[in-house]
Amino acid sequence: MDFLRSIPTHMDFEGQARAENLSRIIVFLFGMVGLVWGYIIQQFSQTVYILAAGLALSILITVPPWPFYRLKSVKWQKARPDPDVADSKSKKKK
Amino acid sequence: MHTVISRLNSNVAYTSSVLGGLVFMCFLSTFFLDYTTHAQIGTVNVVVKHVSDYSASREKNDLGFLTFDLQADLNPLFNWNVKQLFLYLSAEYATPKNAVNQVVLWDKIIQRGENALLNYKSMNTKYYFWDDGNGLKNHQNVTLTLSWNVIPNAGNLPRVQAKGSHSFKFPAEYTTSRT
Numbered sequence: 001m002d003f004l005r006s007i008p009t010h011m012d013f014e015g016q017a018r019a020e021n022l023s024r025i026i027v028f029l030f031g032m033v034g035l036v037w038g039y040i041i042q043q044f045s046q047t048v049y050i051l052a053a054g055l056a057l058s059i060l061i062t063v064p065p066w067p068f069y070r071l072k073s074v075k076w077q078k079a080r081p082d083p084d085v086a087d088s089k090s091k092k093k094k
Numbered sequence: 095m096h097t098v099i100s101r102l103n104s105n106v107a108y109t110s111s112v113l114g115g116l117v118f119m120c121f122l123s124t125f126f127l128d129y130t131t132h133a134q135i136g137t138v139n140v141v142v143k144h145v146s147d148y149s150a151s152r153e154k155n156d157l158g159f160l161t162f163d164l165q166a167d168l169n170p171l172f173n174w175n176v177k178q179l180f181l182y183l184s185a186e187y188a189t190p191k192n193a194v195n196q197v198v199l200w201d202k203i204i205q206r207g208e209n210a211l212l213n214y215k216s217m218n219t220k221y222y223f224w225d226d227g228n229g230l231k232n233h234q235n236v237t238l239t240l241s242w243n244v245i246p247n248a249g250n251l252p253r254v255q256a257k258g259s260h261s262f263k264f265p266a267e268y269t270t271s272r273t
Contacts, residue, residue, distance in 0.1 A: 009098075016095040023105050031112040035119055042174040044120050044247050051116065055109040063101045 008070060015069025023062040030054020121249040124175040133166035133240040133256035135183070138216045140262055141269040142230045156230035158185075158223035158264060161216045162200075166240065166256065168210040178205040180243040183219075187236040189229030197223055199238075232266040 011019060034050030095101055138161040147155045168179060182201040189195060199219040204210050223230070230236075240256040 011096065019101060020095050020104065023101070024108060027105070027109050027112055031116055035116050038120075038174060039123065044117075044174045047116055047120070048113065051109065051113055055105060058105050058109075059102065063098055063105065065098070 008067075009065050011065050011069040012071070012073045014072045015065075019062040019069055023058040026058040026061065027051070027054045030057070117248045120175050120247060124173055124246070125249060127173070129171055129242075129244050129252055129254045130257060131166065131168065131170060133164065133212075133258045135238050135240060135258065135260040136163040137161070137238070137260060137262045138163060140264060142264045143270070144228070144231070144268045147224055150224075150226070156225040156228050158225070158230045158236075159219075159269075160199075160223065160262075161218055162214070162238065162260075164212055164214040164217065164240065166212045168204065168212065168242075171242075171244065172206050172210065175246045175249060176206060176244055177247060178203055178245045179210070180245065181240060182242070183238060183240050185223065185236050185238055187229070187233055189225065189227065189233075191227050191229060195225065195229070197221075199223055230264050231268060233264045235261055236264065237261045 031051050034047035038044050038047030140160045143157045144154050145157050180203055182198050185197045187195050237259050239259045242254055244252045
């Protein structure tokens with residue numbers, strides 16, 4: 001269980017943006033190629049199949065949280081001591 | 095976009111939008127095409143009877159019988175936005191009772207990929223040529239025309255009349271024997 005929890009499943013913010021842009025580009029390009037090919041052979045079903053292939057590729061590339069979407073993780077500042085917590089502690093001491 | 099489910103959802107949603115755009119492009123690419131073409135129609139054998147139309151009433155009405163020839167090449171009508179054609183042969187004539195009478199005598203569905211080069215000789219009609227009275231006997235000008243509906247993947251449903259029609263006369267005497 002600890003091993004499963006240790007697998008990172010998040011994307012950082014830039015990774016999320018890249019994944020979204022990538023999926024848009026892949027699906028759109030496959031759609032355009034499908035449109036041209038379908039028009040050439042006059043079969044709209046081929047256009048739909050090519051678009052579906054684009055969707056499959058896009059899902060494979062952009063849906064799982066691949067490691068290359070985790071290259072620019074957010075650098076958090078160190079936690080500052082909480083003044084409220086300090087106050088309550090001091091009050092308790094009183 | 096921070097979970098697997100939201101990315102999956104956005105992929106599928108965007109793909110369906112793109113599919114809608116592609117369908118619209120397919121529609122646009124065929125919207126301005128002309129779906130008319132020529133058809134040659136002829137009649138071979140024409141008779142008229144005077145018999146009871148039990149589907150309407152017990153009165154005797156005129157019933158026309160005809161066999162027709164039909165030649166048309168409909169292959170040019172098919173493209174990537176045409177699933178099938180619905181052809182129908184209709185007769186149009188005027189009688190003292192009605193200014194316009196239209197009767198569909200025959201129809202046919204041609205799906206894409208099927209033979210669209212029509213060459214029929216002495217075909218029987220599929221449907222009865224009833225007049226709602228005695229208008230067919232000795233009628234001098236009945237016009238046969240071929241029309242079709244274009245059934246597309248996406249877009250409008252044009253109804254087109256072929257160029258070329260055929261006019262014929264009904265005989266002046268009723269036929270009483272079986273023909």
